[in-house]
Structure formats: structure tokens, C-alpha cells
Amino acid sequence: MSEEIKKSVIYSAMQPSGVPSLGNYLGALKNWKNLQQDYDCIFAIANMHAITVRQNPTELRKKTRDLITLFIAIGISPENNILYVQSDVKAHAELAWILNCYTYMGELSRMTQFKDKSAKHADNINAGLFTYPVLMAADILLYQADLVPVGEDQRQHLEITRDIAERFNNLYGDVFKIPEGFIPKTGARIMGLQDPTKKMSKSDTDNDNNVIHILDDINLIANKIKRAVTDSDNEVRLSPDKPGISNLLNIYGAVTGKTAEEAQNEFKGTGYGEFKKCVADAVVAEIKPIQDRFKELSADKAYIDSVIKDGAEKAAYIANKTLRKAQKKVGFPV
Numbered sequence: 001m002s003e004e005i006k007k008s009v010i011y012s013a014m015q016p017s018g019v020p021s022l023g024n025y026l027g028a029l030k031n032w033k034n035l036q037q038d039y040d041c042i043f044a045i046a047n048m049h050a051i052t053v054r055q056n057p058t059e060l061r062k063k064t065r066d067l068i069t070l071f072i073a074i075g076i077s078p079e080n081n082i083l084y085v086q087s088d089v090k091a092h093a094e095l096a097w098i099l100n101c102y103t104y105m106g107e108l109s110r111m112t113q114f115k116d117k118s119a120k121h122a123d124n125i126n127a128g129l130f131t132y133p134v135l136m137a138a139d140i141l142l143y144q145a146d147l148v149p150v151g152e153d154q155r156q157h158l159e160i161t162r163d164i165a166e167r168f169n170n171l172y173g174d175v176f177k178i179p180e181g182f183i184p185k186t187g188a189r190i191m192g193l194q195d196p197t198k199k200m201s202k203s204d205t206d207n208d209n210n211v212i213h214i215l216d217d218i219n220l221i222a223n224k225i226k227r228a229v230t231d232s233d234n235e236v237r238l239s240p241d242k243p244g245i246s247n248l249l250n251i252y253g254a255v256t257g258k259t260a261e262e263a264q265n266e267f268k269g270t271g272y273g274e275f276k277k278c279v280a281d282a283v284v285a286e287i288k289p290i291q292d293r294f295k296e297l298s299a300d301k302a303y304i305d306s307v308i309k310d311g312a313e314k315a316a317y318i319a320n321k322t323l324r325k326a327q328k329k330v331g332f333p334v
């Protein structure tokens, strides 16, 4: 009998705060799909994180369901991985509370996402927004994750997760695995198409042409790429002073599995019009089958219900084990 080797654990999550953007897909979802063969993967819908910004309740419920459906449409198997909704597993809130008591105001005040979101939602700077990274740490640590595949913008949150885990372990022994980030070389930071100096964000509603949502109509996706802001020198080249063209090269590279440099070499001497057409074709070819599958899956309500129920049970089983360990360490009667 062959000896079973335990695979490393991958954990990641995404907020149901809108239809995922091309940035979410290239920075995170595509890698989740590619990593599932070699790891034990757990992927969550971070709906508890999503309410740090005001949401419409009916829409949030729908977006949560649509996002789990989309995970499956992308090719992330609910049979071979655990897909679940964060609020279905009570251990997240319970561990987050404990970890809040091991996290300093000073370190949370340095989080750039908190600063950005506070500026964007100045009328609702709530305590949840401030302690958001602590809930994220609880997510990751509950599952003893080895690797966390995310985009570049989450690097700081991973560092604070490691700091909190190390602090707790130093006090109480080895309770938590210290996780590593997995940030892709190409596609980790896709920028807005109209403002390529800021990251593309799924909840950005200011200018629809800035964001590609992966369920946008195929023609609309192509048009958004064709309308993307560039510059006037008509040379397809990677450069910090050519953020629009550099972003499109990154997108093309990430979609086709090449580095941005390889993409640049491929388009040497090509005009912007032709270049944009090639980027649009590559993006559409990648996204179209996902959209078709999403439509089919959405019709099967019972199947999606069963995935959600099943995922919650499997996730809770793992999470509760870690939660009990942490509760015991801090002196709760468990």
C-alpha cells in the first residue's frame, strides 16, 4: 500500500462585494484553479469582510451565491476542494475576537487598505473596517494554511497575520501554522483601464469603463479594452511612464501564461490599435467559456445549495479544531 503524503494546505477568500474583476481573476482566481491539483485547497466567500462597507442585504445574498457559482464555473472543483461561505462557520467570529486581544491599534493603523477605504467611505469608518485584518488572520489561521494565494494588495495583511500568529505562538506554544503568501509574478496588480495608476477594483462604480467584470457582455469587455487609456508615442513597451500600455501587457501576459516582458517582445513594432485588439481577443477567449459555464450552473439551484451546505460542514470541522486549541490556551473552559 502506498504511503499517503499529506498535501500542503492552501487557503484564500474573496469578498462578494461585486462581480469579480479581471484583476481578481488574474491576481487570485486563476491561480486558485491552477493550484488545486497539488494542494488541499479551501476557498471562502468573505461575506463577513464585505459588510465592513454598507451592502444591500438582498444583493449581498445574491452576490454570495453568484460568487460561489463563479468559483465552480472557473474550474475550482467543489468535490476536490472546500468551497464555503465565511458566515456559515461561526469559528471565524470567535477566533477573530480572541485575536483582536492580541493585535495592537498601532499595527492596524498602518494598514494601507484601511486608510484607502476610510478615505473612500468617509461617512462610515466603522470598527469592523479597522479590525478587518484580524478577521482575515482568523480565516487563515483556523485552517492551518501553508500558502495563501492573493494579489499584491494583500501582502500587508499577510504580514500582520504572520505577526499575530507568531505573537500567539510565542505565548502559548505551536497553536498556529505560520502561513506564506503566494503572489503571482504576472497579474498580481492589474490597474484600472481608465486610471492605470490605481488598482482595478470590483466595487469601483465611479467609471464603468475602468473595470472589466468577468460577467460583462463579451462585446463590452472588448470595447472597454479598446477604450483603455494609453499615451501618444505609439510604442508597445513596459515602462513606469507608460502605465496604460504596461497594464495591458501585464493583462495579456497573465491571460496567456507569459511574463510581461515576453508579451512586450511579442508586440514589438505593433501599433496600439492592433495591440489592443490582440489583448481583447485573448481576454475574451479566456472569459467566454467561464461565462457559459456560469449560466449553466446558475440554473441548477439544488446543486449550488448542496455545495454551500457541504462546504460549510467540512470547513467547520477543521476550523473548530483550531478554535478549541486557541480557546484552551487563553483559558476558556472548553
Ligand code: ATP
Residues within 6 Å of the ligand: 013, 014, 015, 016, 017, 018, 021, 023, 024, 025, 026, 027, 028, 149, 150, 151, 152, 153, 154, 187, 188, 189, 190, 191, 199, 200, 201, 202, 203, 204
Ligand atoms: P473591493 O472592490 O470590494 O475592495 P477587490 O476588487 O479589491 O474588492 P477583494 O475581494 O478585496 O477584491 O480581493 C480578492 C482577491 O483579488 C485578493 O486576493 C486580491 O489581492 C485580489 N485582487 C484584487 N484586486 C486586484 C487587482 N487589481 N489585481 C490583482 N489582484 C487583485
Ligand code: LTN
Residues within 6 Å of the ligand: 011, 012, 013, 014, 015, 046, 049, 135, 136, 139, 140, 148, 150, 154, 157
Ligand atoms: N481581505 C481579502 C479577502 C480575504 C482573504 C481572507 C484573502 C478575506 N479573508 C483570507 C486571503 C485569506 C481581500 O482580498 N481583500
